[in-house]
Amino acid sequence: MNSTVRVRFAPSPTGPLHIGGLRTALYNYLFAKKKRGAFILRIEDTDQTRYVANAEKHIIDSLNWCNIPFDEGPGKNEKFGPYRQSERKEIYKKYAEILLESGWAYYAFDTSETLDLLRKEHEEKGKTFIYNWHNRTKKKLVNSLVLSKEELQKRIQNGDAFVIRFKSPQDEILEIEDEIRGKISIDTNTLDDKVLFKSDGMPTYHLANIVDDHLMEITHVIRGEEWLPSMALHKLLYQAFGWKAPKFAHLPLILKPIGKGKLSKRDGDQLGFPVFPLAYKNEETRDISRGYKEDGYFADGFINMLALLGWNPGTEQEIFSLEKLIQSFDLKRVSKSGAKFNPDKTKWFNQQYMQQKSNSELALLFTTILNNKKIFRDQIYVEKVISIIKKRAVFVSDFWELSNYFFETPSEFDEKAVSKNWKEETAELMIQLLDIISKIDNFSAINTENVIKEWITKHNIGLGSIMQPLRLSLVGALKGAHLFDIMEIIGKDETIKRIENATKNL
Ligand code: GLU
Numbered sequence: 375m376n377s378t379v380r381v382r383f384a385p386s387p388t389g390p391l392h393i394g395g396l397r398t399a400l401y402n403y404l405f406a407k408k409k410r411g412a413f414i415l416r417i418e419d420t421d422q423t424r425y426v427a428n429a430e431k432h433i434i435d436s437l438n439w440c441n442i443p444f445d446e447g448p449g450k451n452e453k454f455g456p457y458r459q460s461e462r463k464e465i466y467k468k469y470a471e472i473l474l475e476s477g478w479a480y481y482a483f484d485t486s487e488t489l490d491l492l493r494k495e496h497e498e499k500g501k502t503f504i505y506n507w508h509n510r511t512k513k514k515l516v517n518s519l520v521l522s523k524e525e526l527q528k529r530i531q532n533g534d535a536f537v538i539r540f541k542s543p544q545d546e547i548l549e550i551e552d553e554i555r556g557k558i559s560i561d562t563n564t565l566d567d568k569v570l571f572k573s574d575g576m577p578t579y580h581l582a583n584i585v586d587d588h589l590m591e592i593t594h595v596i597r598g599e600e601w602l603p604s605m606a607l608h609k610l611l612y613q614a615f616g617w618k619a620p621k622f623a624h625l626p627l628i629l630k631p632i633g634k635g636k637l638s639k640r641d642g643d644q645l646g647f648p649v650f651p652l653a654y655k656n657e658e659t660r661d662i663s664r665g666y667k668e669d670g671y672f673a674d675g676f677i678n679m680l681a682l683l684g685w686n687p688g689t690e691q692e693i694f695s696l697e698k699l700i701q702s703f704d705l706k707r708v709s710k711s712g713a714k715f716n717p718d719k720t721k722w723f724n725q726q727y728m729q730q731k732s733n734s735e736l737a738l739l740f741t742t743i744l745n746n747k748k749i750f751r752d753q754i755y756v757e758k759v760i761s762i763i764k765k766r767a768v769f770v771s772d773f774w775e776l777s778n779y780f781f782e783t784p785s786e787f788d789e790k791a792v793s794k795n796w797k798e799e800t801a802e803l804m805i806q807l808l809d810i811i812s813k814i815d816n817f818s819a820i821n822t823e824n825v826i827k828e829w830i831t832k833h834n835i836g837l838g839s840i841m842q843p844l845r846l847s848l849v850g851a852l853k854g855a856h857l858f859d860i861m862e863i864i865g866k867d868e869t870i871k872r873i874e875n876a877t878k879n880l
Contacts (some may be wrong), residue, residue, distance in 0.1 A: 379411025387429035390654035404703035415447030465576035478614035538571035553623035572691035670769035675727030784850025
């Protein structure tokens with residue numbers, strides 16, 4: 375086996391990619407990139423009953439949006455392919471046969487009725503039915519361990535439905551090691567003889583997963599903690615085949631915001647946040663689920679937030695570019711306990727990343743929104759506006775609300791503010807102010823502020839009786855950016871036009 379690190383993300387395409395799955399992909403990606411290894415995508419679609427046609431696309435699009443593309447996978451760099459398990463059926467059959475020959479597996483012909491009955495009988499006695507060394511050759515069970523060679527041949531030739539089960543060893547204590555959880559001991563007597571090959575001719579997850587990890591030369595299996603109970607069987611399968619097992623790391627769950635239980639789509643629906651990176655349309659119900667991308671989140675901030683859900687750098691630092699995440703990531707710093715999801719923190723990250731983005735990048739995004747409103751301004755103007763308002767924005771979609779007065783002359787005025795601030799003498803003062811403004815040549819914020827404030831002081835006018843009406847004239851309400859910044863950006867002509875307009879209408 376070659377020594378380069380090779381990890382895989384192995385989702386089952388049973389629905390859209392949830393942020394829990396995405397975090398598994400992210401940790402695999404970070405681990406691979408840090409070690410200059412390969413990040414592989416394998417689609418585990420052996421369970422045809424749960425297959426959802428557009429899920430694979432959602433998974434791949436999500437990885438791409440997050441900027442964590444796979445190096446090998448369906449349609450890309452297929453040197454260990456195919457990467458969809460449904461296209462590898464023949465391979466698994468061969469390996470199931472190897473286990474049958476070596477005695478690590480056996481045929482079982484039990485009907486679901488027999489198994490249900492046994493389960494019920496056990497339950498009635500307060501016990502759990504486990505198909506393993508306790509009873510595999512007893513009771514009503516029919517398998518190749520109790521049948522004669524001839525009987526077995528006959529059943530197979532007859533086309534009787536069978537599964538192939540793993541023969542779990544008896545009386546062994548398995549000492550296994552998890553990169554995150556440390557040493558774990560498992561008593562093999564508690565394991566059941568898991569089905570490896572189903573009657574529909576398809577392998578189960580366990581067989582396909584081990585065979586593929588081996589053939590694809592996977593060095594580290596990094597996956598969700600729900601697979602921890604399968605680790606013993608997987609180790610035994612490696613032993614049975616005589617293969618070197620990869621290292622295992624089982625990631626903690628992402629928990630609901632209240633801190634208890636696994637984060638689900640319902641939590642997102644109830645509390646108003648997406649649980650998918652990208653929006654997803656359920657082809658059957660036609661329901662559309664929200665996605666972080668469509669809700670206006672930046673992919674880099676989103677990934678930064680996700681990386682810290684279960685991993686910490688050992689310092690207080692929270693802002694990490696993808697590059698920095700790659701440098702800092704270490705499986706040893708992934709926690710054993712679940713990580714509580716915090717939707718407000720996700721917004722906080724977006725706001726932080728907003729401040730880091732260049733005004734020109736944001737201007738491109740905002741221009742699309744403006745164009746949809748039939749507003750066409752040059753990029754430099756839009757950038758100036760953004761430089762003033764972005765501190766207060768969490769999303770690009772907040773820009774319009776924060777900046778509309780930079781693009782439109784107010785057509786309405788806040789009535790309450792007007793009745794309080796637009797007095798008898800205001801119109802006259804505004805006419806004087808217009809005279810001052812029209813004489814200003816250098817319309818920079820600093821200069822207009824100096825000139826206007828000087829004039830106010832000199833005539834002993836009172837700041838409020840000019841500033842509030844001026845703001846009402848320019849914005850239509852008592853809100854918005856620093857007044858003189860507004861004036862500089864909209865320019866002298868527009869400033870004059872707005873003051874005249876207010877004076878006429880109020
Ligand atoms: N197909 C499994 C899943 O969907 C993969 C588990 C593993 O990574 O081994 O979670």
